[in-house]
Amino acid sequence: MEVQANGVSVVIDGREIVHDVSLTCGQGSLTALVGPSGCGKTTLLHCLGLLQRPTSGRVSVDGVDTTGWKARERRRFWKESGAFVLQDYGVMEEESVAFNVVMKSTVFGSRVVGDEKKLNSVLELTGLTGRAGERASHLSGGEKQRLSIARALYKDARAVFVDEPTASLDEDNRTRVIELLVGLARRGCAVIVATHDDEMMRACDVRYPVGGSARRAVEVRRSRQ
Numbered sequence: 001m002e003v004q005a006n007g008v009s010v011v012i013d014g015r016e017i018v019h020d021v022s023l024t025c026g027q028g029s030l031t032a033l034v035g036p037s038g039c040g041k042t043t044l045l046h047c048l049g050l051l052q053r054p055t056s057g058r059v060s061v062d063g064v065d066t067t068g069w070k071a072r073e074r075r076r077f078w079k080e081s082g083a084f085v086l087q088d089y090g091v092m093e094e095e096s097v098a099f100n101v102v103m104k105s106t107v108f109g110s111r112v113v114g115d116e117k118k119l120n121s122v123l124e125l126t127g128l129t130g131r132a133g134e135r136a137s138h139l140s141g142g143e144k145q146r147l148s149i150a151r152a153l154y155k156d157a158r159a160v161f162v163d164e165p166t167a168s169l170d171e172d173n174r175t176r177v178i179e180l181l182v183g184l185a186r187r188g189c190a191v192i193v194a195t196h197d198d199e200m201m202r203a204c205d206v207r208y209p210v211g212g213s214a215r216r217a218v219e220v221r222r223s224r225q
């Protein structure tokens with residue numbers, strides 16, 4: 001999936017938070033939105049993920065302009081194609097790890113339904129093997145981060161929007177999360193990451209400086225081996 005911003009600006013309370021961003025986040029590529037705290041990375045990420053409407057400009061998905069999309073079309077995009085790994089992890093604390101991945105249960109919520117083999121495979125990939133039945137609230141910050149990635153992997157998301165994925169992680173978890181995001185891109189997903197982290201930035205194919213004067217997406221590597 002390709003997610004594209006064309007002349008996207010966001011004005012809140014008379015203040016321009018995002019200024020005239022044009023950027024293409026391609027299928028199979030890992031794009032970093034970079035810049036100092038408060039420069040508008042999260043706001044831009046939310047626009048690209050259709051969580052927030054730009055004040056002007058447009059966001060297109062696979063070449064389709066989403067400006068006129070109603071709630072129903074945006075919901076379909078989130079359900080079928082998009083996944084989020086946000087700073088508050090987007091995890092349902094009271095639910096099990098398995099439910100948080102599969103997001104489906106029987107009518108009365110007593111049992112998670114879904115593809116068990118696939119569930120086990122994504123839990124293994126994200127280092128959460130054996131944790132399916134545990135309450136998500138028991139997980140550590142790094143584990144919750146990986147749980148959100150497990151959900152993106154399970155649903156075969158085609159675009160994943162990630163906010164500061166490594167901010168509060170120790171070295172091991174950080175490396176692991178970066179590897180998982182690179183893995184998602186290698187599967188053909190468009191992965192867009194707002195980040196301050198040098199190691200995360202180095203793993204990205206494209207770095208886009210948000211804010212500042214000389215804004216231009218820098219392609220770091222043309223292709224991965």
Ligand SMILES: Nc1ncnc2c1ncn2[C@@H]1O[C@H](COP(=O)(O)OP(=O)(O)OP(=O)(O)O)[C@@H](O)[C@H]1O
Pocket residue numbers: 012013017035036037038039040041042043044194
């Ligand atoms: N809903 C809102 N109402 C008022 N101001 C907002 C709102 N959303 C964002 N802002 C402001 O816009 C600016 C950019 O915020 P944003 O969270 O996008 O920055 P950021 O680059 O992601 O910052 P950080 O790296 O610290 O997470 C900040 O000054 C913030 O206070």
